[in-house]
Amino acid sequence: MTYMYRFLLKVILSIVLVLRSFSLFTYSLYTSGGAYWVLPIIAVVFVVWTIIEGISLSKSKMWYKSVRDKDERTEMHSHRAGYITFWINMFGTAVIFILYSFIGINKINPLNFVGIMFILNIISFIALKTYFIHEK
C-alpha cells in the first residue's frame, strides 16, 4: 500500500464522517440529550489529522512510496500506550460508577460519559504512542 492509497482512504472516511455528523446534528434537533457531539468531534479531529498528513506527504514527496511506519519498535510502543490506556479506561470507568452512586443515573445521560471515555481513550492512546515513538 502506498501513502497515496492510504491518504485517499482517509479522505473517503473523512467525508463519510462529516456527512454522518451533519445528519446526526439535524436529527439531534428533534431529540434531547444523548452523545450526539461525539461523532462531530471525531470527524473534526480526523479531518484535521488527514489535512496535516496531506501537507506532510506533499513536503516530503512520499506519495508513491510504500507505507513503512510500523516496525518492532513502534509495535512495542503501541503495546505500551495500549496498556496505559487500558488502565486509564479502568480508572475512568470506576470514577463514573462512583459518581453515579452519588448523583444517581437520571441526572446525567450515561451516553455522555461513554462518549467522554471513548474520546479520552483515543486521545490518550494516540498521544502516548506519539510521545513514546518520538522520545529522544
Place this chain on the structure above:
Amino acid sequence: MKDKYLIYNRVKELRNKNNLTQEQLSELVDVTRLTIISIEKQKYEPSLGLALRLAVVLETSLDDLFWMKEDGE
C-alpha cells in the same frame, strides 16, 4: 531499576563507512528511520532478527556490530 549490562553498537560508524544515510539503511532493513536513530543513540536494543539484518546489510558479523558491557565497566 537500571540494567546491569548495557548493549553498545557500531551501527553509525559502519553506516557511514558504507556511505549509507539513515533513510537508506532503514529501507534496507525494513524499519522506520526513527528506529535507526534510536539504535545509533543506544536508546533501543533491536531484536535478534533486526540485529542480524543490520549485520548483513553493513557487511559485518553480529559480535562486531553489537557487544555488551557490564554497567560501570
